[in-house]
Amino acid sequence: MKLENYNLLNIKLKTFNIAIILFELFVILFMIYEITVLDEIQKSLAKAYSDKFSMIQTADKLRQSSDDLTHFARSYAVTKNREFEKRYLNTLKIRNGKGGRPVGYNGIYWDLDENTRKMKHPKGARESLHSIIQSLPFSKAELEKLQTSEDNSNELVEIEVQAFVAINTDNYDLAVELLHSQDYYNAKHKIMLPLDEMITMLENRTSQKLILLNASITKQFQYVFIVSLLFILGNILIYILLHKKINRPIKYLTGEIKKFQNEDTTVLKKIFYKDEVGYMIEQFFSMEDSLNNQKSILNHLNEHLQDIVTEKTADIEKQNKELSNLMEQFDKYIIASKTDLDGKITYVSEAFCNISGFTHKELIGQSHYIIRHPDMQKEVFQNMWNTITSGRTWKGEVKNRKKNGGFYWVSAVISPEYNLNKELIGYSAIRNDITAQKEVEELSQNLEQKVIEKTKDLQREKKFIQVLLDSQEQLIITHSGNEMLSANETFLDFFAIDSVENFKEEYKSACICETFNTNAPDGYLQKMMKNEEWIDYVISRSFGITHKVMITRGSSDFIFSVSGTKLPGKDERKSVVFTNITEMENAKSAVERAKLEIEEIHARTQASIEYAALIQSALIPDNVVARRYFKDYFAIWHPKDMVGGDIYFFEELRNEDECLLMVVDCTGHGVPGAFVTMLVKAIERSIVSKIKNSDEVVSPAKLLSVFNSSMKHLLKQEDESSISNAGFDGQIMYYNRKENMLKVASARNEIFYFQNDVLNVIKGDRQSIGYKDSDVNYQFTEHTIDTRQGTTIYFFTDGYWDQPGGKKGLPFGKKRLKTLLTEVHKESMADQQEEFLYTMKDYREEEERVDDITIVGIKI
Amino acid sequence: MMNILVVDDSAMARKRIKESISKLDVAYSIVGEAEDGLVGLEQFNLLKPNLILTDLEMPNMSGLDLIDKIRKLDDSVHIIVISSLANEQVKQSLKHDRFLDFIKKPVDERVLKILLLKVEHHIEKGVHL
Numbered sequence: 001m002k003l004e005n006y007n008l009l010n011i012k013l014k015t016f017n018i019a020i021i022l023f024e025l026f027v028i029l030f031m032i033y034e035i036t037v038l039d040e041i042q043k044s045l046a047k048a049y050s051d052k053f054s055m056i057q058t059a060d061k062l063r064q065s066s067d068d069l070t071h072f073a074r075s076y077a078v079t080k081n082r083e084f085e086k087r088y089l090n091t092l093k094i095r096n097g098k099g100g101r102p103v104g105y106n107g108i109y110w111d112l113d114e115n116t117r118k119m120k121h122p123k124g125a126r127e128s129l130h131s132i133i134q135s136l137p138f139s140k141a142e143l144e145k146l147q148t149s150e151d152n153s154n155e156l157v158e159i160e161v162q163a164f165v166a167i168n169t170d171n172y173d174l175a176v177e178l179l180h181s182q183d184y185y186n187a188k189h190k191i192m193l194p195l196d197e198m199i200t201m202l203e204n205r206t207s208q209k210l211i212l213l214n215a216s217i218t219k220q221f222q223y224v225f226i227v228s229l230l231f232i233l234g235n236i237l238i239y240i241l242l243h244k245k246i247n248r249p250i251k252y253l254t255g256e257i258k259k260f261q262n263e264d265t266t267v268l269k270k271i272f273y274k275d276e277v278g279y280m281i282e283q284f285f286s287m288e289d290s291l292n293n294q295k296s297i298l299n300h301l302n303e304h305l306q307d308i309v310t311e312k313t314a315d316i317e318k319q320n321k322e323l324s325n326l327m328e329q330f331d332k333y334i335i336a337s338k339t340d341l342d343g344k345i346t347y348v349s350e351a352f353c354n355i356s357g358f359t360h361k362e363l364i365g366q367s368h369y370i371i372r373h374p375d376m377q378k379e380v381f382q383n384m385w386n387t388i389t390s391g392r393t394w395k396g397e398v399k400n401r402k403k404n405g406g407f408y409w410v411s412a413v414i415s416p417e418y419n420l421n422k423e424l425i426g427y428s429a430i431r432n433d434i435t436a437q438k439e440v441e442e443l444s445q446n447l448e449q450k451v452i453e454k455t456k457d458l459q460r461e462k463k464f465i466q467v468l469l470d471s472q473e474q475l476i477i478t479h480s481g482n483e484m485l486s487a488n489e490t491f492l493d494f495f496a497i498d499s500v501e502n503f504k505e506e507y508k509s510a511c512i513c514e515t516f517n518t519n520a521p522d523g524y525l526q527k528m529m530k531n532e533e534w535i536d537y538v539i540s541r542s543f544g545i546t547h548k549v550m551i552t553r554g555s556s557d558f559i560f561s562v563s564g565t566k567l568p569g570k571d572e573r574k575s576v577v578f579t580n581i582t583e584m585e586n587a588k589s590a591v592e593r594a595k596l597e598i599e600e601i602h603a604r605t606q607a608s609i610e611y612a613a614l615i616q617s618a619l620i621p622d623n624v625v626a627r628r629y630f631k632d633y634f635a636i637w638h639p640k641d642m643v644g645g646d647i648y649f650f651e652e653l654r655n656e657d658e659c660l661l662m663v664v665d666c667t668g669h670g671v672p673g674a675f676v677t678m679l680v681k682a683i684e685r686s687i688v689s690k691i692k693n694s695d696e697v698v699s700p701a702k703l704l705s706v707f708n709s710s711m712k713h714l715l716k717q718e719d720e721s722s723i724s725n726a727g728f729d730g731q732i733m734y735y736n737r738k739e740n741m742l743k744v745a746s747a748r749n750e751i752f753y754f755q756n757d758v759l760n761v762i763k764g765d766r767q768s769i770g771y772k773d774s775d776v777n778y779q780f781t782e783h784t785i786d787t788r789q790g791t792t793i794y795f796f797t798d799g800y801w802d803q804p805g806g807k808k809g810l811p812f813g814k815k816r817l818k819t820l821l822t823e824v825h826k827e828s829m830a831d832q833q834e835e836f837l838y839t840m841k842d843y844r845e846e847e848e849r850v851d852d853i854t855i856v857g858i859k860i
Numbered sequence: 861m862m863n864i865l866v867v868d869d870s871a872m873a874r875k876r877i878k879e880s881i882s883k884l885d886v887a888y889s890i891v892g893e894a895e896d897g898l899v900g901l902e903q904f905n906l907l908k909p910n911l912i913l914t915d916l917e918m919p920n921m922s923g924l925d926l927i928d929k930i931r932k933l934d935d936s937v938h939i940i941v942i943s944s945l946a947n948e949q950v951k952q953s954l955k956h957d958r959f960l961d962f963i964k965k966p967v968d969e970r971v972l973k974i975l976l977l978k979v980e981h982h983i984e985k986g987v988h989l
Binding site: 305 | 868869870871872873876917918919922944946947948949950952965966974977978981
């Protein structure tokens with residue numbers, strides 16, 4: 001029992017659901033079946049009743065017609081009325097099916113008067129009683145009784161016929177006597193007795209059938225009751241199982257999830273049954289475990305995030321600088337190129353141009369075929385294309401054509417190039433110049449051949465070879481096994497010896513490998529390389545690999561690139577060439593040092609610029625002072641870089657009613673621009689001090705002219721030969737509070753002001769301050785504005801309307817600026833400042849800033 | 861939960877900061893606003909916020925004066941200066957303050973978010989980095 005219970009609870013919910021559905025379906029189907037069966041029984045019962053009724057009625061018809069006949073015969077005999085004779089014959093006709101049977105004949109008929117009879121009971125079909133009996137489901141025994149009764153009726157009819165004969169012969173007494181005789185009664189008895197017996201039989205038979213039918217109904221009802229009971233018990237069982245399998249685990253799991261959300265760690269792990277809910281709970285716990293793990297990892301990461309961000313930003317900046325330096329060096333020293341997928345050149349390094357003799361312009365867009373040398377076998381390129389198009393890197397040695405028809409050998413590494421989406425976009429190649437090496441290699445290969453060819457004049461040949469070898473800059477030796485056979489003059493010179501024998505004595509070895517520097521860094525040749533003698537190692541890896549060896553002589557390290565080849569002939573001789581690449585290697589480390597120096601210089605420059613920014617900040621006026629003069633005021637000064645070529649000045653003049661504002665946009669931006677701002681500041685200081693010491697009326701237009709001549713003088717721009725061409729555009733405003741008067745003048749840049757909500761634009765004079773070509777005698781235009789009616793005035797540098805942005809990258813423009821001014825000019829200056837800044841930010845989006853921006857707004 | 865006080869003389873700027881912060885999906889709430897340093901100081905004493913976002917150039921009491929006054933009361937409440945003032949001198953004078961950061965207007969929301977996360981981290985952990 002215990003085990004069964006356990007099994008039932010472990011059933012999968014899916015299986016369990018199917019079982020429930022099958023069970024419910026079984027009950028429903030059974031009920032439908034029962035309804036059909038009961039309906040059938042009901043129909044049989046109704047038919048049995050109706051049959052019984054019809055049969056008894058028919059038996060009664062037999063009795064009735066017999067009684068009618070007796071009645072009419074007797075009445076005829078007594079009354080001699082022929083009407084009764086007619087009725088008697090009619091009754092006989094109807095009984096035998098020779099006359100139509102009136103409708104409702106077995107009810108009240110003959111006792112009604114003739115008219116009513118005809119009206120209420122019209123004649124129906126002819127139907128003999130005999131045929132009616134045959135059509136009903138009488139049993140054989142019953143039919144026999146009926147037949148007996150019918151047969152016996154002939155006797156009675158015989159008597160009645162005798163009586164009718166007597167009437168017709170006027171012997172009425174005989175007729176009456178015959179119809180009331182003992183014989184007549186006996187005959188009547190013979191008819192009625194089987195009829196009576198038949199009715200009793202019929203009663204018995206039909207009653208039995210009815211009892212059977214009723215019993216079967218009772219039985220079906222019992223079935224229904226039992227199945228209903230099963231249905232109720234089954235559903236109770238289902239409820240209990242579902243409660244245990246689903247409700248309880250879910251309630252438990254909900255509790256655990258709430259605990260988890262509240263970070264309550266008192267977990268009580270409980271697995272219920274091996275069904276889907278059990279699996280779900282298991283999954284929850286494993287999820288909870290992994291979430292807890294992740295959470296602790298996240299917490300840990302969070303704690304370090306800020307540090308990492310700062311560190312990474314610094315790191316990335318440093319790497320960027322290094323990268324750009326490296327790229328420069330790379331371009332200079334590495335023979336590199338890139339092509340698109342069709343082999344069209346998209347990039348070549350400076351080194352590439354130098355070696356090939358083509359210019360940058362001649363190469364870009366051309367096919368790489370341009371440098372292909374006719375000596376190169378097609379198969380090599382075939383092999384290269386097959387390798388790189390299949391996404392692998394190709395290495396090999398290639399002979400290339402120079403522009404002047406010459407050639408050079410390179411050891412090339414070509415690899416496919418991918419973009420960020422990992423799509424193949426082209427190929428890049430990096431090469432090493434191995435022309436010299438190649439020449440010697442080829443030479444070595446041909447050496448032996450030449451010796452054989454020239455055996456006729458061995459002496460001359462030897463001399464020739466010696467000359468040939470000595471003409472090289474390389475160290476060349478021949479080797480047999482581990483023993484050195486011969487060496488060229490350069491080799492002897494390098495080791496400061498007379499002969500190979502001398503070398504063997506001095507280094508106590510027959511092999512040059514004894515002189516290899518065993519402390520050289522990785523990548524340098526050693527005596528043994530991967531279980532191979534160095535010489536065999538070099539020869540077996542001749543293709544595309546540069547071998548380097550370090551040899552220490554005296555106090556200096558020399559670096560050689562090494563290549564070797566087997567000489568033809570049976571004696572297994574090999575020749576090796578050492579090319580001195582010490583200078584090249586040293587140049588590489590010189591590049592590294594130069595990079596460090598550049599970084600240091602950059603850092604120093606950065607510090608200087610920061611200091612310069614600090615100095616320039618000191619020139620910016622304190623806005624608190626300016627604010628005292630006006631109803632409302634704002635100033636934006638945003639240099640593009642740390643320092644800028646924009647500047648603005650605000651000066652209090654001779655009394656508390658007079659002030660001067662100047663907005664200046666000097667040549668360029670960044671450090672050069674900043675230098676010019678310093679100069680302008682110096683001139684401005686001297687001009688302001690002059691004004692303070694005089695009673696003259698201040699005129700902005702005249703001030704601009706003074707600036708112009710001072711700039712030209714200070715920068716020595718007065719004659720044509722001057723190389724300085726600096727200057728500025730800008731606006732000057734003089735305000736007198738007492739007189740409600742504003743005077744402005746402008747070099748180049750517009751001045752915008754509002755009075756009574758109407759925008760007025762003052763165009764700047766088409767003349768800059770300073771610069772070589774400006775007119776020293778130029779008269780600037782002065783504009784006077786009456787401020788009694790309230791005025792809002794703005795001064796911009798062109799950095800604002802020249803800034804590109806928007807979808808098409810077009811400048812912001814003055815039209816847009818006028819619209820913006822019209823929209824915002826009534827707001828507070830603090831709010832307007834926000835609007836100017838954010839409108840520009842939204843317009844610029846990701847575009848780079850192009851110039852310094854200065855805006856001053858004043859409400860009077 | 862971070863309680864923030866916003867001080868800026870531009871209503872537009874205060875609205876913009878509120879919008880920016882409400883866009884971040886963290887539990888920050890702006891408990892107070894002030895249109896100058898004077899009101900800002902009152903609000904600070906009243907509300908005791910965890911973080912103050914302040915402009916520099918304001919009437920009545922400037923941002924620099926407000927920072928000075930607050931630092932006399934509380935040397936470790938976080939302050940983020942949000943200003944359009946590109947004055948290197950001012951920035952240098954604020955550099956030594958370990959619980960103060962500077963954001964230039966117009967505000968880059970990415971920068972604002974990183975700084976808010978940093979401040980939140982400090983407050984939650986109670987660590988003074």
